[in-house]
Amino acid sequence: MSTEISVNGLLAVERIALDVVVASMRPAFEEIGRIVQSRPGPTAAEIAQRLWMRELFSSTALGFGIALPHAHVHGLATPVAAFLRARAPIPFGSPDEQPVSEMLALLIPPGDTAARLELIASFVQLFSEHGFRAALRQCRDAHSVWRLFDDRLRV
Numbered sequence: 576m577s578t579e580i581s582v583n584g585l586l587a588v589e590r591i592a593l594d595v596v597v598a599s600m601r602p603a604f605e606e607i608g609r610i611v612q613s614r615p616g617p618t619a620a621e622i623a624q625r626l627w628m629r630e631l632f633s634s635t636a637l638g639f640g641i642a643l644p645h646a647h648v649h650g651l652a653t654p655v656a657a658f659l660r661a662r663a664p665i666p667f668g669s670p671d672e673q674p675v676s677e678m679l680a681l682l683i684p685p686g687d688t689a690a691r692l693e694l695i696a697s698f699v700q701l702f703s704e705h706g707f708r709a710a711l712r713q714c715r716d717a718h719s720v721w722r723l724f725d726d727r728l729r730v
Contacts, residue, residue, distance in 0.1 A: 585694075586724055590657040591717035597661050600630060604644065607680045610657045617650040617682075626680060634668035636675050641702045642667050645681035645695060654694060655682045658720055677711065701727055 590610050597603040604626040608619030617625075625646040629635070636642040648655075657680045664674030679698055683691040701707055707727060714720040 585654060585728075586656040586658065586721065588717045588721045590655070591720050592658070593660045593715070593717065593720070594662050595659055596663075597659075597665060599665055600667060601627060603659060603661060603665060603678060604630075604680075607644070607657050607659055607678070610659070611655055611680070611682060615650070617648050621650070622646075622648055622682060625682075634670075636667040636669035637699060637702055638669050638671040638673065639702070639708055640664060640669075640673055640676050641708065642669070642675040642678045643681065643695060643698055643702070644678055645683065645691065647685040647691070648682045649685055651682055651684045653684065654691075656680065656694075657682075658724075697728065 592606065592610055595603075595606055597606060601623070604623040605619065607626065608622035611617075611622050612619040625648050626644045629646040630644060634642075635644045659678045659680070661676045661678075664676040667675035669675060679702075681691070681694050681698070683694070707723075710723055711720065714723055
């Protein structure tokens with residue numbers, strides 16, 4: 576059973592980047608690392624590496640131009656999310672063979688598998704809604720992306 580929480584603790588406006596120039600997954604993960612890194616805490620390189628290692632296991636692309644990269648990351652006290660929209664879609668091994676332009680990265684403290692699975696399930700359900708995807712693509716700034724997630728997130 577899901578509970579309702581605010582997106583405040585998970586996704587911050589500062590961790591939303593739009594119109595980012597990246598040519599492939601690796602640079603996208605590096606950019607996500609830069610967005611998320613904090614002191615003290617995991618470095619951008621550590622975050623990017625964890626996301627990359629998880630992606631090697633199997634693609635986190637959902638289809639419809641959306642990916643949900645996720646990984647356990649040492650040095651985090653709570654789950655953290657970052658949203659990245661690439662200027663041009665990139666290959667991601669998507670089940671519908673479509674490139675990805677929007678990525679929501681979920682970073683979870685090690686050992687918190689239940690929280691990771693609940694977060695993933697919540698976002699998969701959200702991204703499966705055509706209306707949400709359409710509304711997300713209409714957002715032109717970080718604040719509007721954050722408000723859309725805040726209005727719709729149920730974790």
